[in-house]
Amino acid sequence: MPIFDWTRTDLYKPLPDKSTALFYEKSKIENINPFEFLNNILKQKGLLSMPGWEQEKLSKIKKLFEQYDGFTIDDLFENAKYFLNEIIPVCEEVNIKMAIHPDDPPWSIFGLPRLITSKKNIMKYLNLVNSCCNGLTLCTGSLGSSEKNDIIDIIKTFKDRIFFAHIRNIKRFDNGDFIESSHRSCDGSLDIVDIVRTFYDIDFKYYIRPDHGRHIWNEEKRIGLRPGYGLYDRALGIMYILGIFDTMCRIKT
Numbered sequence: 001m002p003i004f005d006w007t008r009t010d011l012y013k014p015l016p017d018k019s020t021a022l023f024y025e026k027s028k029i030e031n032i033n034p035f036e037f038l039n040n041i042l043k044q045k046g047l048l049s050m051p052g053w054e055q056e057k058l059s060k061i062k063k064l065f066e067q068y069d070g071f072t073i074d075d076l077f078e079n080a081k082y083f084l085n086e087i088i089p090v091c092e093e094v095n096i097k098m099a100i101h102p103d104d105p106p107w108s109i110f111g112l113p114r115l116i117t118s119k120k121n122i123m124k125y126l127n128l129v130n131s132c133c134n135g136l137t138l139c140t141g142s143l144g145s146s147e148k149n150d151i152i153d154i155i156k157t158f159k160d161r162i163f164f165a166h167i168r169n170i171k172r173f174d175n176g177d178f179i180e181s182s183h184r185s186c187d188g189s190l191d192i193v194d195i196v197r198t199f200y201d202i203d204f205k206y207y208i209r210p211d212h213g214r215h216i217w218n219e220e221k222r223i224g225l226r227p228g229y230g231l232y233d234r235a236l237g238i239m240y241i242l243g244i245f246d247t248m249c250r251i252k253t
């Protein structure tokens with residue numbers, strides 16, 4: 001993800017259940033320049049403790065944008081190929097599996113190209129260096145922010161190259177906005193039951209994490225909280241995922 005890591009417009013947007021969660025307002029991102037956006041989000045509590053938004057990087061933001069001026073998605077693929085060509089042979093030697101995380105959201109923002117946004121682009125990336133060490137982190141929430149991405153199809157297609165899974169739900173709105181919801185299928189746009197069932201069916205052997213969560217039980221007031229990374233809702237998410245796995249095991253035996 002060039003320059004910006006995961007991007008949201010509100011860190012504490014209320015959900016109908018009175019919890020708060022990370023929210024992306026499409027029109028806000030489209031109608032603001034990146035520097036103004038940064039100043040706005042800097043005013044929201046907790047920014048400096050968010051992964052990918054380190055102060056060191058923020059202080060260089062103008063320079064970074066200059067470096068990406070005129071940079072296309074093909075250029076980005078070329079750079080990725082150069083990088084993979086260098087590291088993957090070493091990974092093979094020492095048996096380390098790389099697992100690239102999708103762009104979040106999975107589309108271009110602020111005119112910056114983004115690579116891992118769709119099945120087609122994932123295919124292209126994994127084929128840059130076709131190795132069992134060049135893999136994918138399947139993040140349901142990141143890819144699922146775009147309704148064009150069929151998560152079940154993506155899991156089945158890349159089942160041998162997924163080495164880490166982030167399972168979480170998001171609620172998409174018709175205008176392109178989305179908010180991070182609880183893990184339950186009925187609370188969001190993704191069918192988490194179906195997603196976990198698919199991981200069960202492909203006999204997935206790697207780590208799964210609940211990824212993000214809402215801020216519940218007043219956790220948004222906790223000092224040092226990284227927005228989206230509260231303990232409580234991620235713990236609930238783990239139990240929801242395990243509940244589906246356990247049910248699948250019981251049904252299938």
Ligand SMILES: [Mn+2]
Nearest residue numbers: 139142166211
């Ligand atoms: Mn993720």
